[in-house]
Amino acid sequence: MPDPNLPVGTEKAAFVKEMFDTISPTYDKLNRIITFHLDQIWRRQTLNSLQLPAQASLLDLACGTGDFVKLARSQGYRCVGTDFSYGMISHSQLSTDLVVSDAMNLCFSNDSFDGITCGFALRNFTELPPVFRELARVLRPGGGIALLEVARPKSLVMRAGHGIYFNKIVPFVGGLLSDKKAYRYLPASVSYLPPADTITELLSKAGFHNVTHKLLTSGAAQLFTATKE
Numbered sequence: 001m002p003d004p005n006l007p008v009g010t011e012k013a014a015f016v017k018e019m020f021d022t023i024s025p026t027y028d029k030l031n032r033i034i035t036f037h038l039d040q041i042w043r044r045q046t047l048n049s050l051q052l053p054a055q056a057s058l059l060d061l062a063c064g065t066g067d068f069v070k071l072a073r074s075q076g077y078r079c080v081g082t083d084f085s086y087g088m089i090s091h092s093q094l095s096t097d098l099v100v101s102d103a104m105n106l107c108f109s110n111d112s113f114d115g116i117t118c119g120f121a122l123r124n125f126t127e128l129p130p131v132f133r134e135l136a137r138v139l140r141p142g143g144g145i146a147l148l149e150v151a152r153p154k155s156l157v158m159r160a161g162h163g164i165y166f167n168k169i170v171p172f173v174g175g176l177l178s179d180k181k182a183y184r185y186l187p188a189s190v191s192y193l194p195p196a197d198t199i200t201e202l203l204s205k206a207g208f209h210n211v212t213h214k215l216l217t218s219g220a221a222q223l224f225t226a227t228k229e
């Protein structure tokens with residue numbers, strides 16, 4: 001159940017967009033510090049899980065400042081990123097093929113991409129079913145998706161340490177180097193995430209098959225993969 005103090009519906013969408021616009025100038029730096037650079041390892045695992053052929057066309061959904069796009073291009077893929085925060089896109093080091101659009105209503109034609117990645121954004125969407133339907137629409141039949149998200153470790157000891165780090169240290173460091181409110185929201189927003197089996201079920205309902213769920217780094221992150229029928 002989402003934390004009752006967190007916004008929902010259109011209020012959530014407006015809050016999330018404004019928050020990412022605000023933290024965009026320091027987002028990359030904070031991400032590396034907070035995750036000890038694990039974010040880049042997880043992105044690589046996510047991209048590799050798609051097993052795309054050379055020069056495949058890729059969409060990175062909710063691309064932020066474009067980390068996935070950079071990585072995908074460095075591996076020879078043709079990659080477009082999209083995000084609804086103009087601030088995040090405008091603070092990217094990339095100058096081409098980052099497009100402002102909403103995950104609930106993507107500005108791409110049907111069957112456009114061989115693969116889709118999405119990093120750390122599921123909990124920020126207002127609703128998952130319309131987003132998954134959009135992914136199924138813009139992906140070509142037989143194409144794959146790989147969705148990366150944070151998670152909470154299963155082991156009690158890891159969970160306790162992770163809780164202290166994520167709920168106390170991350171907001172403190174974020175408050176010092178960026179925006180206090182935003183870095184209090186980011187850990188709290190994990191409560192928006194439905195359990196993994198609900199997410200896999202929603203993906204199946206949206207028309208995906210071979211849906212898998214995998215924990216990364218002892219459960220600090222999680223990866224969903226699926227193929228369009």
Ligand SMILES: C[S@@+](CC[C@H](N)C(=O)[O-])C[C@H]1O[C@@H](n2cnc3c(N)ncnc32)[C@H](O)[C@@H]1O
Nearest residue numbers: 020062063064083084085102103119120121124
């Ligand atoms: C935590 S950031 C992740 C950015 C990037 N994927 C990464 O790996 O660093 C979440 C991103 O989701 C974007 N986002 C949230 N809701 C969105 C929506 N409805 N449509 C498009 N982008 C959205 C935010 O603007 C933000 O850039």
